[in-house]
Amino acid sequence: LSPVCLGSLRRAASINAEYMATHFILGRDHAGPGSNSSGQDFYGPYDARDFAMKYEDEIGLKLLPFEMMVYTPEHERYYPVNKVPEGLKQLKLSGTEVRRRLKTGEDIPEWFSFAPVVEILRKAHPPHHKKGFCILFTGLSGSGKTTVANALQERLMEVQDRPVTVLDGDLVRQLLSSGLGFSKEDRMLNIKRIGYVASLIVKSGGAVIAAPIAPHAEARDDFRRFIEEFGGHFETHLSTPLETCEVRDRKGLYKRARSGTLKNFTGIDDPYDIPENPEIRIDTATSTVANSVDSIIGRLTEEGYLLAEPEAKAA
Numbered sequence: 396l397s398p399v400c401l402g403s404l405r406r407a408a409s410i411n412a413e414y415m416a417t418h419f420i421l422g423r424d425h426a427g428p429g430s431n432s433s434g435q436d437f438y439g440p441y442d443a444r445d446f447a448m449k450y451e452d453e454i455g456l457k458l459l460p461f462e463m464m465v466y467t468p469e470h471e472r473y474y475p476v477n478k479v480p481e482g483l484k485q486l487k488l489s490g491t492e493v494r495r496r497l498k499t500g501e502d503i504p505e506w507f508s509f510a511p512v513v514e515i516l517r518k519a520h521p522p523h524h525k526k527g528f529c530i531l532f533t534g535l536s537g538s539g540k541t542t543v544a545n546a547l548q549e550r551l552m553e554v555q556d557r558p559v560t561v562l563d564g565d566l567v568r569q570l571l572s573s574g575l576g577f578s579k580e581d582r583m584l585n586i587k588r589i590g591y592v593a594s595l596i597v598k599s600g601g602a603v604i605a606a607p608i609a610p611h612a613e614a615r616d617d618f619r620r621f622i623e624e625f626g627g628h629f630e631t632h633l634s635t636p637l638e639t640c641e642v643r644d645r646k647g648l649y650k651r652a653r654s655g656t657l658k659n660f661t662g663i664d665d666p667y668d669i670p671e672n673p674e675i676r677i678d679t680a681t682s683t684v685a686n687s688v689d690s691i692i693g694r695l696t697e698e699g700y701l702l703a704e705p706e707a708k709a710a
Contacts (some may be wrong), residue, residue, distance in 0.1 A: 418457045418458075419456040421444040421447055421459065443552050460475050466487065466506045469607050477556075497522065498522055499522055524700060528626050528658070528695065529594075529602075529625035530691060531605045531630050532607075532633060536648060536650070537641065539633050539687070541564075545561070554701060560593075562606065567589055583614040585607065590621035593621065611660065612668040631677065632673040635676045642669070649662075
């Protein structure tokens with residue numbers, strides 16, 4: 396039927412041989428590969444189960460077909476879906492729906508599980524508005540990272556209760572990565588260090604705004620892995636054109652880089668990997684600071700890390 400289904404059969408046989416298992420439960424959509432690009436399931440919900448049953452003797456395990464269970468409020472009990480008495484209302488929650496409700500904080504009905512179990516699930520999988528998150532600004536020098544980061548910090552302190560920490564690129568270079576240079580290896584290690592510190596703050600439920608240049612895609616991917624283990628990550632590319640960044644350059648860094656007196660300067664003689672799929676992309680040449688902050692706040696709200704005003708009051 397599919398490599399996935401055949402793989403499950405091989406694993407079942409392996410379990411039988413190594414652990415002396417005697418029975419193997421096969422349920423609805425067992426080892427299903429999911430949906431195609433059009434959202435259609437590759438196989439029916441019981442295709443894999445029925446396929447495996449044909450090879451029960453060959454596998455050497457007693458296969459136990461298991462039907463989907465549904466709840467009937469009239470009888471206040473569960474039935475296999477193919478054994479529900481006629482005329483009874485059927486209720487069910489898929490695993491996907493339960494995960495969605497945990498993520499949003501929506502109610503999980505009492506009939507689905509015991510209240511203490513749901514409480515444990517909620518502690519293990521808190522809704523997004525109770526998790527920490529990180530905004531990683533990335534962009535050329537002069538793209539507006541520090542300016543937007545400071546404005547975003549002020550707004551976040553107004554609209555939510557998490558402590559907000561700003562990890563500015565220049566300050567991190569002075570305090571956390573003072574021994575590093577500007578080779579590719581040192582730049583990547585600098586971003587990893589920032590990512591690690593940011594992940595500790597996110598793990599404790601805080602909000603982090605990191606504003607390094609972060610020119611290398613590989614290092615940004617490492618940063619993402621640090622953060623997403625504990626909370627939300629929002630890579631925010633400030634796509635301000637190089638020409639605009641040079642006009643804003645009050646320190647004369649671009650002029651020195653173009654004259655050759657400042658080496659390894661990102662955007663001039665050192666590469667910047669443009670993010671392919673950032674959560675947010677803003678051109679501060681055309682977007683005001685206030686509009687830029689609004690865009691970020693909007694995305695955080697859309698993803699559930701910030702509550703809309705009526706929801707925030709109810710919470």
